[in-house]
Structures are given as C-alpha cells and as structure tokens.
Amino acid sequence: MSRAINRRRGLTTAVAACTLAFGGLASATAANAAGRGAPSAQRASIGGTLPSWATTSGPKAALAVKSGTVDADIYLAGRDEAGLTAYATDVSTPGNALYRHYLTPAQVRARYGATSAQIAGIEAWVRSEGLKVTGVDSQMAGYVSVTGSIADASRAFGVTFGMFKGPDGHMYRAPESEASAPSAVASSILTISGLDTAPHTMKPDLPPPGANYWIAKPCSQYYGQKVATDEPQAYGKSQPWTNCGYTQAQIRSAYNVSASGMTGKGQTVEIVDAYASPTMPADANEFATVIGDKPFRPGQYK
Numbered sequence: 651m652s653r654a655i656n657r658r659r660g661l662t663t664a665v666a667a668c669t670l671a672f673g674g675l676a677s678a679t680a681a682n683a684a685g686r687g688a689p690s691a692q693r694a695s696i697g698g699t700l701p702s703w704a705t706t707s708g709p710k711a712a713l714a715v716k717s718g719t720v721d722a723d724i725y726l727a728g729r730d731e732a733g734l735t736a737y738a739t740d741v742s743t744p745g746n747a748l749y750r751h752y753l754t755p756a757q758v759r760a761r762y763g764a765t766s767a768q769i770a771g772i773e774a775w776v777r778s779e780g781l782k783v784t785g786v787d788s789q790m791a792g793y794v795s796v797t798g799s800i801a802d803a804s805r806a807f808g809v810t811f812g813m814f815k816g817p818d819g820h821m822y823r824a825p826e827s828e829a830s831a832p833s834a835v836a837s838s839i840l841t842i843s844g845l846d847t848a849p850h851t852m853k854p855d856l857p858p859p860g861a862n863y864w865i866a867k868p869c870s871q872y873y874g875q876k877v878a879t880d881e882p883q884a885y886g887k888s889q890p891w892t893n894c895g896y897t898q899a900q901i902r903s904a905y906n907v908s909a910s911g912m913t914g915k916g917q918t919v920e921i922v923d924a925y926a927s928p929t930m931p932a933d934a935n936e937f938a939t940v941i942g943d944k945p946f947r948p949g950q951y952k
Contacts, residue, residue, distance in 0.1 A: 692832060692833055693808060693830040693831060693832055693833060693836070694830060694831060694832075694833050694836035694837070695828050695829070695830050695836075696807075696828065696829045696830060696831055696836065696839055696841060696842055697828070697841060698840075698841035698842075699807075699809075699825060699828050699829035699841060699842050699845055700824075700825060700827060700828040700829070701814075701816075701824050701846050701848065703814060703815070703816055703817050703824075703848075704812075704814045704824035704825065704826070704846065705814070706814070712812025712813055712814055712826055713812055713813040713821075714810065714811070714812055715800060715811040715812055715813060715823050716800060716801075717799075717800055718799070718800050718823070719797060719798070719799060719800070720797065720798060720799070720800060720802075720803035720844065720845065721784075721795070721796075721797045721844050722795070722796050722797075722803065722807075722842055722843065722844035722845055723793040723794070723795050723796075723842070723843045723844055724772055724776070724793055724794045724795075724796065724839055724842050725791065725792075725793045725839065725840040725841050725842065725843065726763075726764035726768065726769065726772075726788075726791070726792050726793060726794070726838060726839070726840065727764065727768075727837065727838055727839060727840045728762040728763055728764060728790065729762060729763065729764060729765055729768070730761070730762050731762075733761070733762060734758070734761075734762040737753070737761075737762075741753075755789075755790070758790055759788075759789060759790050762790070763788070763789070763790050763792070764788065764792065764838060766788075768835075768838040769786060769788060769794065769838075771834065771835045771838060772794050772835050772838060772839065773786070773794060775806070775831065775832055775834075775835050776794070776796050776806055779798075779802055779805050779806035780798055780799070780801075780802035780805070780806070781796040781797065781798035781802050781803065781806055782796060782797050782798060783795070783796055784796060784797050791840075803845070807825070807829040807830065807831070807842065807845065808827075808829060808830040808831075809825035809826060809827050809828075809829050809830075809845070810825070810826050810827070811823055811824065811825055811826065811845075812824065812826045816848040817848070818848075818849075822846055822847045822848040823846060823847045824845065824846035824847070824848070825845045825846065829842055829845060867894070868891050869891050869892055869893060869894035869895075870890060870891050870892070870893050870894060871893070871894060872893065873890060873893055874890045875890070875891075876890060876891045877889070877890050877891070878890070878891050897941045897942075897943070898938070898941070898943050899941070899942070899943065931946060931951045934946065934951070
C-alpha cells in the first residue's frame with residue numbers, strides 16, 4: 651500500500667494540482683463507480699480498500715446501497731517511506747554506522763511523516779466532494795477523518811456500495827470495487843478504512859492450552875544449578891533445568907527501580923495473552939499475594 655512521496659511538493663502546488671484534477675473527477679468517478687477496469691489517468695487506485703469478502707458468486711449481484719452515512723479514515727503516507735525502511739534496517743544492523751542511533755518520535759515525524767501540504771491537499775479534495783473533515787491526526791501513520799453521505803463518498807472515492815456476506819456470515823456494506831483518489835493526492839494516501847461496516851475487532855477463538863502448559867519444578871534458582879540427568883541429552887550432554895524465574899521485587903532490585911523512586915504512575919502496560927484467559931486478573935493477584943507483593947487496586951486492571 652505504501653507509495654513514494656515527492657517531498658518537494660509545496661502546499662500551493664498540492665492544492666492547485668487537486669483543483670486541476672477535480673475538473674476530470676466526475677467522468678473518472680463514473681467509470682470507477684460502474685466498476686469498469688482501472689481508474690482513469692486522473693485517478694489512482696488506493697490499495698487495501700476492497701475487502702476480500704466483498705464478492706458475489708456467479709451472476710448474483712450485490713444488493714445496492716444508496717443511502718446512509720460513511721465515516722472513513724484516510725491514512726497518510728509518509729514523505730519518504732523507502733527512506734524510513736532503510737533507516738530502520740540500518741539502525742538495527744550491528745556494524746552499521748547508524749546502529750542503535752535511534753530517532754525520537756518527533757525526529758521520525760520531522761524526517762519521514764506526512765507534510766502539511768499533503769494533508770492540506772487531501773482536505774481540499776474531500777471537501778470539494780461534499781465530505782466533512784471531522785479530525786486530523788498528523789502523527790506518523792496519522793489520518794484524516796471524514797464523514798458524509800453515501801452519494802458524496804461514492805463520488806469522492808470512485809466506488810458504488812453494496813451489501814455482502816461478511817466473514818461471520820452477516821451482511822455488511824462494502825465498496826464494490828477498489829477505491830481511488832485524484833492522482834494529485836493519491837500518493838499521499840496509504841489506505842482508507844471505514845468504507846465497509848464489518849466489525850474489525852478480533853474476538854479470541856483459540857483452543858485452550860495443553861495439559862502440560864505450566865511451569866513446575868524441578869527448576870533452578872540460577873542457571874546450571876540443577877541438571878536434567880534423567881532426561882535425553884542435547885548437544886552431547888545433559889542440560890540444566892530452566893530457571894525458576896524472578897519475583898517482581900527481585901526484578902525491581904536488579905534494575906534499581908526501588909532505589910530510583912520510580913513508581914510507574916501514569917504508565918499503561920499492554921498484556922498480550924495467548925489464550926485470552928478469563929481469570930488473568932485473579933491469577934495475577936494470587937501470584938502477587940503468594941510472593942508478598944501487592945495485588946491490583948480496583949480499576950487498575952482493565
């Protein structure tokens with residue numbers, strides 16, 4: 651989906667180019683709305699905008715959608731996607747001159763983020779098509795949020811909308827072809843979300859862990875303390891049992907957190923649980939109590 655961005659394009663040029671492209675927008679939109687072939691020379695396709703499930707089998711046509719509201723997010727492409735990828739490779743490659751010369755979020759945005767000219771060009775385009783800009787996030791991988799009628803969205807994005815059976819078997823609205831945008835702004839767009847109404851939140855549907863998914867003794871207080879002499883050898887010799895692990899207090903001490911005065915106040919920790927265990931909060935509180943630590947306060951675990 652990523653496209654190379656011309657970093658030299660100024661605000662005036664971007665807006666002027668958008669204005670010039672609007673003259674041919676109606677005919678280009680008509681061709682796209684009918685789902686005939688690729689966009690015209692004045693428009694370019696936006697990848698990732700046609701859901702894989704938005705298809706009809708055989709001669710059956712999708713149920714057309716002519717009314718309703720579209721709330722979409724137009725995701726911004728950076729000014730130098732290739733440069734960002736190259737820097738990420740260099741900064742993580744041992745021996746490279748840039749190895750571990752990390753950039754701050756502000757430096758990344760300044761070097762590689764979308765420019766004000768790119769954002770202004772997108773805003774000018776969607777407003778000219780009748781869509782309302784409801785928000786702008788100019789951070790890295792930011793977006794321009796828009797809202798409008800089905801008719802305005804169809805005209806702006808060069809699509810028609812229909813009802814399709816989604817992945818869960820329910821019917822959802824989706825574009826009948828890949829969306830497009832005027833060529834003057836298309837290179838500033840990564841993709842567009844919100845054109846379909848299918849839920850995009852994943853619900854865990856995983857099997858439970860196996861019967862041996864637990865940590866039990868014998869384990870070592872330090873590496874190599876206990877050796878698995880009654881287990882098959884590896885690399886020509888018996889291997890040590892894994893460490894029993896450290897308590898929170900031990901980890902805080904090892905990293906000098908306790909003496910530093912840092913409490914973690916105001917910080918948010920994201921926990922990715924492989925099996926979506928419904929007893930995670932209770933388990934964590936029980937573990938903390940057993941090792942002499944404090945359990946979560948009410949509202950601390952969400």
